[in-house]
Amino acid sequence: MTGFRPRGRRGAYTAAAIAFTTSALVVLATALFGQHPPPAPPDTARAASIDEPRTPAPRSSPLPRSEPTVIRIPKIGVRTQIEKVTRSADGSVDMPTDPDHVGWYTGSVTPGETGNTVVVGHLDSRSGPAAFYGLGTLRKGSRITVTRRDGSTAHFAVTAMEVWAKDGFPSRRVYGPTMTPTLTLITCADWDDDRHTYRSNLVITAEPTTSPPGGADRGF
Amino acid sequence: MTKKTATSVAALMAIASGMVLAPVAFADSSSHDDELHTALAPIPTSKVTGSGTAMVHLKGNQATVTIKTQGLLADAPHAQHFHIGAKGQCPPASAAKQHNGQLSLNTTDGLPFYGKIGASLTTTGDTGADHSALAVDRFPKGSAYTYHRTITVDDETAKSLRDENAVVVVHGIDFNGNGKYDNVLGASDLDPKLPSEATNPALCGPLKMAPAAAVAGGMGGTQSADTMALTAAGGLLTAAAGTLYLRRRSSRQS
Structure with missing residues (x-):
């Protein structure tokens, strides 16, 4: 028994050392051959015309005011808490403190109310993907649902995707009020390797839709 | 390490100077232009199904107002005002009362929420709260209209606007x-x-x-993959070295 234990311990240490080294090699190989930058929005998102009308006829009646609690985007596996965010010192909209959460701008209407609800989220944190990492893979028709404090749910479908450079950002168009309920999601896009910052914003517009038949996003 | 320390000190200094300068920058808020906006939603119990938008560009006491509406009563005048000095909110359905046997919400019922009139958004002439509040012949008419006018508001109304306490109300x-x-x-x-x-x-x-302005919605953590991987791989290799040391130690002991 005494002769067995050291050998057993040595064996375990050998196995652990091999495992750690192999893992290190795998991580390096993945970094070298399999980088995963955030999914890019479609090219049409960059061809957005500034004159495009953005308020078609309403598809369901507006909801009364009630603050949002949870957002779900089944296509990209997002189901996360909604924090409240206010205007930042530079006049833009502040980001949620937790990168895995999204932020509802309290100066905008609540989701489903008449007007433009603004929700912002990080694409990535300093260490990896954040809540809106997959936003670029959404397409027209992708569903978004928001649970509200009064227990009701506002259902939306994506109607437009636009990428706007940070210099020359059309603030009135993106943040401006609308005559019908509208949900605007914003995150970053276009990494600048030299300046180590994102050059653009990805802006997703969604409009009310009826809840899916049979509850397609139930259990998510 | 010295370089890292220098960077940290520089960063701290940048944060500290920002904290000192920031209040100075904010104290000057009344001299630059302010832009305000809102969606106009139907008052509960009013049976209105229309909607609208309002934008206000405020420079000193000069307010350039743009209001767009849809779905209001056609061919009828619609009085419209800045209301100020209350909660800066629109009244909920619970503010409605019985009027002539009908549950509805009149202008007085909404006062605790949106407050008194600060300015009358007339098409021509006076825009005061007192003389033009019900100047039906000088308000926009129709179900869908666009109103655009630059008016001078009093100090109280300008302050209410800047404090996000003013409310646009369209009547009729x-x-x-x-x-x-x-x-x-x-x-x-x-x-x-x-x-x-x-x-x-x-x-x-x-x-x-x-x-x-655009949002700062990313920190680059998924972009500098090389750095991340090197850090991770470095950590794993350290762990491997550590276990090899323990292995040697345990074989010496035996």
Whole structure:
């Protein structure tokens, strides 16, 4: 028994050392051959015309005011808490403190109310993907649902995707009020390797839709 | 390490100077232009199905106002004002009362939420709270209109706007859907010579500062993959070295 234990311990240490080294090699190989930058929005998102009308006829009646609690985007596996965010010192909209959460701008209407609800989220944190990492893979028709404090749910479908450079950002168009309920999601896009910052914003517009038949996003 | 320390000190200094400078920058907020906006939603119980938008560009006491509406009573004047000095909110359905036997919300019922009139958004002439509040011949007419005018507001109204406490209210409803203002809800609480339908609030929106500029929605953690991988691999290799050391130690002991 005494002769067995050291050998057993040595064996375990050998196995652990091999495992750690192999893992290190795998991580390096993945970094070298399999980088995963955030999914890019479609090219049409960059061809957005500034004159495009953005308020078609309403598809369901507006909801009364009630603050949002949870957002779900089944296509990209997002189901996360909604924090409240206010205007930042530079006049833009502040980001949620937790990168895995999204932020509802309290100066905008609540989701489903008449007007433009603004929700912002990080694409990535300093260490990896954040809540809106997959936003670029959404397409027209992708569903978004928001649970509200009064227990009701506002259902939306994506109607437009636009990428706007940070210099020359059309603030009135993106943040401006609308005559019908509208949900605007914003995150970053276009990494600048030299300046180590994102050059653009990805802006997703969604409009009310009826809840899916049979509850397609139930259990998510 | 020295370089890292120098960087940390520089960063701390940048943060500290920002904290000192920031209040100075904010103290000057009344001299630059402010942009406010809101969506105009139907007042609960009013039977209004229309909507609208309002934008205000405020420079000193000069307010350039743009209001767009849809779905209001056609061919009828719609009084519109900045309301100020209360909660800066639109009244909820629970603020409605019985008027002439009908649950509805008149202008007085909404006062605890949107407050008194700060300015009358007339098409021409005076825009005061006192003389033009019900100047029906100088307000926009129709179901869908665009109103655009630069007016001078008093100090109290300018301050209320900057404090995000002002509310745009558009009046004039058709409760019984007969295509005109009548006495279905009795006489107006503001002027007994007018029907209540003509002065009841129809659309409402609290004015909020409009955000400007793009958001900072990323920190680059998925972009500098090389650095991340090197750090991770480095950690794993250290762990491997550590276990090899323990292995040697345990074989010496035996």
